[in-house]
Amino acid sequence: MRWIWIDKFIEFDSGKRAVAIKNVTLAEEHLHDHFPGFCVMPETLMIEAMAQTAGILVGEARKFQEKVILAKIKKAAFFDYVRPGDTLKLEAKIESITAEAATTSGKITCQERTIAEIDLMFSHIDKNLAGKDFPEENFVFTDMFKSLLRGMNIR
């Protein structure tokens, strides 16, 4: 099973831009420890949410034929806390995409508050690690990930 860390896409402009939603709930157990008495979403998990939003955008741009792997966090700046009950809006844009890789810029907001700006770089690994063999099957984009898009009638 893969780990899905966004709840749904609300906008999807193929090859260009996607907007996803992540609802943060106190039912997420890690929040109880981060921190006791002061629950805030870990910033690393905001990066994960953006990586999934942007990664699916990049994967869909090549019809999920490429294995898209997060290669570099180019920028991650955080401006505000995220608390249980918050709904995050994750907006990702493709800045450039080639046969080997893609770069994205992204912004996380919660209502009118800017929470974070996260720019990422993804590698199409089959095209980059020459000589290394990877499984034929696309282990990055499993059905679980694709089901996120099915809700929007994107296949």
Next chain:
Amino acid sequence: MAMSRDEIFGQVQEVLVDALGVDDDEVTAEATLMQDLGAESIDFLDIVFRLEKMFGIKIPREELFPAENLMNNSELISNGKLTEKGLAELKNRMPHTDLAAFEKDPDINKMGDLFTVNAIVNFVENKLKE
């Protein structure tokens, strides 16, 4: 108006500072990308993307950093060194780089040293003239 070499250097410096998280003063003309500035393979792609954006040019990946393709060809490499054919191929592909010192001992482990800040400035300068 064409950009001066100093202007190009300044912008290349800015690209490398952002892409590699280094300080301005580390990005000297002679600095090597891998050894001195700590670039890894994925950073080369990042640098290519950023240069394209900064200067409004198109850079086929193997044009600026052609070493990878050479590495996989046994005709061009033998015993960890570039063969004569390999050297000729490298010269052909890296006209913007000074290979005089490397030619004396074309050890593939030293190939990384060829990618200097200066080589990028030369490359961009030529591209802008096209």
